[in-house]
Amino acid sequence: MALGSGMIVSAATPAKQLFGAKDAGSQQAAAPHGSYAKGCVAGAVQLPETGPTWQAMRLSRNRNWGHPDTVSFIEKLSTFAARQPGWDGLYIGDISQPRGGPMLSGHRSHQVGLDIDIWMRPADKLNYSRSQREKLSSISMRRANGAFVNSAWTRAHHEILKAAAQDKRVARIFVFPGAKVQMCKDETGNRRWLRKIRPWFGHHYHFHVRLACPRGARGCTDQAAPPRGDGCADAQKWVDDILNPPPPKPVDPNAPAPRPRRDYTLADLPKQCAAVLQSD
Numbered sequence: 001m002a003l004g005s006g007m008i009v010s011a012a013t014p015a016k017q018l019f020g021a022k023d024a025g026s027q028q029a030a031a032p033h034g035s036y037a038k039g040c041v042a043g044a045v046q047l048p049e050t051g052p053t054w055q056a057m058r059l060s061r062n063r064n065w066g067h068p069d070t071v072s073f074i075e076k077l078s079t080f081a082a083r084q085p086g087w088d089g090l091y092i093g094d095i096s097q098p099r100g101g102p103m104l105s106g107h108r109s110h111q112v113g114l115d116i117d118i119w120m121r122p123a124d125k126l127n128y129s130r131s132q133r134e135k136l137s138s139i140s141m142r143r144a145n146g147a148f149v150n151s152a153w154t155r156a157h158h159e160i161l162k163a164a165a166q167d168k169r170v171a172r173i174f175v176f177p178g179a180k181v182q183m184c185k186d187e188t189g190n191r192r193w194l195r196k197i198r199p200w201f202g203h204h205y206h207f208h209v210r211l212a213c214p215r216g217a218r219g220c221t222d223q224a225a226p227p228r229g230d231g232c233a234d235a236q237k238w239v240d241d242i243l244n245p246p247p248p249k250p251v252d253p254n255a256p257a258p259r260p261r262r263d264y265t266l267a268d269l270p271k272q273c274a275a276v277l278q279s280d
Contacts (some may be wrong), residue, residue, distance in 0.1 A: 001094065014263035019101030023062060026099055026279035030068050032112035032213060033167055035221040038264065040273040041113035043098035046214040047071050053078035053089030055126050057133045066095040069214050073169055074116060077209075078123075080163045084156035091094050091138065093182035093206055097177075099276050102264050105153055112220060113223040114211040118164075120157065120204070142204035146176040147242040158183055165193040172226055174200040174208040177238035184232035194230040199238045219272055 009018060018021040019040065030043035044065040049056050054074060057062040078090040096113040097103060109115050128136060141157065143150040161183065165173055177199035184194060200208075215222035227234070266274055 001253050005145060009266075011267060012265060013270075015266050015269055016102035016104050016263060017147050017271075018187050018266060019097050019099055020104040022099045022277070024098050025065055026276045028276065031272075032067055032100070032114055032217055032220040033276065034112060034219065034270040036109045036112055036115060036210065036223060037110040038268065039100060039221070039270055040068060040276045041065075041096060041111075042279070043068075043271070044096060044098055044100065044113050045071055045100055046098070047060055047074060047092060047095060048220075049130075050126060051075065051078070051080040051089075053123075054092055055089075055123065055128060055133065056092045056167075057136070058093065059130050059133055061094065063110070064092065064095045065098045065100075066116070067211075067214065069169060070095060070113055070116060073167060073209070077118075077160070077164055081123070081156075081160050082267075084159060086124060086154070087156055087160075088126050089123045090114070090160075091119035091121055091123045093119055100204070101269070101273065101276075109208075109210075114213070116209045117210075118209060119206050120156075122150075122156070138205040140204045142178055143254060144178070144205060145242050146178050147184045147239045148178040151180065153179070155186075157174045158186055160209060161197060162193055164207075165196040168197060169211045169214075171210050171212040171223060172196050172198050173210070174203045176200070176202065176204040177235050177242065179204070179207075180231070180235035184230065184235065191230045194232065195226050195228070197224070197235075198226060198231065199235045203230065218238045219270060 025044040026042050028042040032041050033039050045065040081087045082089045094117045096110050120141045121138040141153045143269045180199045213222045
């Protein structure tokens with residue numbers, strides 16, 4: 001099989017090698033294909049390394065590419081963040097590779113250009129050099145293994161996450177459980193937006209925004225909508241299990257060993273992804 005500029009690959013070549021080798025987006029109309037953890041993105045655009053209210057971090061990864069809606073969302077949210085005390089904007093982590101797809105690092109989502117990792121660290125300086133952005137790290141917001149927020153958490157974090165969740169393009173946002181519980185305690189107004197804030201493992205150095213499939217994107221597969229309600233009781237259950245872990249489930253000695261997770265090949269992805277790779 002030949003891809004792009006004559007690159008010859010076999011059917012068994014891991015898709016992460018094919019997509020990881022591309023350094024620019026495809027010359028196609030913008031379109032996400034597949035699902036967040038099994039797909040690709042055509043016509044992705046690159047978030048500028050530095051903007052008036054953001055900086056893209058870890059530029060050596062070349063993961064500051066996404067669907068145009070994603071870049072538009074970052075521009076809007078970072079402008080809001082710049083109005084918060086102590087914030088000049090946002091530090092942006094992984095979005096997607098230039099053509100999406102599986103990543104060499106094994107990061108399972110971020111494949112269709114609609115996922116964004118946004119650092120919890122307040123962006124109080126927007127003129128870091130490329131080399132400085134390789135060394136600078138975000139800061140953790142969690143305490144007690146994620147059961148509570150720590151003293152670095154501020155009302156500005158709450159307001160930025162709230163603004164993100166209130167954007168109609170956003171499907172859900174992943175944060176560590178203690179952050180969701182704290183937001184549930186602090187919110188005194190309309191609580192409908194809390195439904196989109198979902199507790200998940202990790203996510204204390206950054207929060208993960210997931211946009212819904214754009215209107216008319218027929219090849220894009222949305223994640224199931226969050227359960228009804230504000231989700232606060234569910235987040236509290238996560239916290240309770242952190243503080244008082246339930247007993248481990250008994251292990252069946254006769255159960256077959258789980259199969260190791262294999263790398264996706266191009267054949268595992270939507271058929272449109274071959275054209276995304278072949279586009280000059």
